[in-house]
Amino acid sequence: MLRLTLDMDDVLANTHEKLVNIVLSDFSTTLNKEDFEKKGLRELLHPKQLSRLHKIMDTPGFFADIEVKEGAIETVSKLSSYYNIFVATACMEFPTSFNDKFAWLRKHFPFIPWTNIVFCGYKSIIHSDYLIDDHVRNLHAFDGQGILFTAPHNLRETAYKRVSTWSDVSELFLHIV
Ligand SMILES: [Mg+2]
Numbered sequence: 001m002l003r004l005t006l007d008m009d010d011v012l013a014n015t016h017e018k019l020v021n022i023v024l025s026d027f028s029t030t031l032n033k034e035d036f037e038k039k040g041l042r043e044l045l046h047p048k049q050l051s052r053l054h055k056i057m058d059t060p061g062f063f064a065d066i067e068v069k070e071g072a073i074e075t076v077s078k079l080s081s082y083y084n085i086f087v088a089t090a091c092m093e094f095p096t097s098f099n100d101k102f103a104w105l106r107k108h109f110p111f112i113p114w115t116n117i118v119f120c121g122y123k124s125i126i127h128s129d130y131l132i133d134d135h136v137r138n139l140h141a142f143d144g145q146g147i148l149f150t151a152p153h154n155l156r157e158t159a160y161k162r163v164s165t166w167s168d169v170s171e172l173f174l175h176i177v
Pocket residue numbers: 007008009010011133134135
């Protein structure tokens with residue numbers, strides 16, 4: 001079976017949406033929801049706001065209740081009949097997130113065995129046929145075929161095959177099978 005590796009934040013989980021909701025409700029800003037659909041948080045927020053957000057993300061519980069992206073559970077479940085599915089999340093930056101992330105995956109994706117869950121730093125360590133990720137820096141480092149999952153911070157990237165929804169992922173990979 002070919003290996004298909006999935007990123008967690010902004011691929012399986014709607015992390016960007018949770019962050020935007022926090023900014024809109026708790027931060028002082030004139031930006032609105034539409035602004036955050038066109039550009040990444042790093043481009044839009046003041047460095048002070050970014051470090052405040054960083055602290056919030058580093059608080060236990062932040063990653064526990066993030067919403068699953070629409071169609072992700074059904075599609076990953078289907079794909080697991082044809083691919084060896086792995087999840088690789090570069091979460092060493094937020095060590096407090098480990099328990100929440102692991103529990104989140106067990107809750108929403110119980111059919112992915114713990115043996116296939118990788119908490120990592122650089123994704124160059126991942127040996128897989130495919131990697132779906134929203135960060136080009138992770139795809140650059142990866143030596144299989146990288147697929148970019150659309151997010152506000154990567155709209156201008158053109159170097160990779162792109163998917164924007166889990167329906168796109170389903171079409172692409174079930175077709176390859
Ligand atoms: Mg991500």
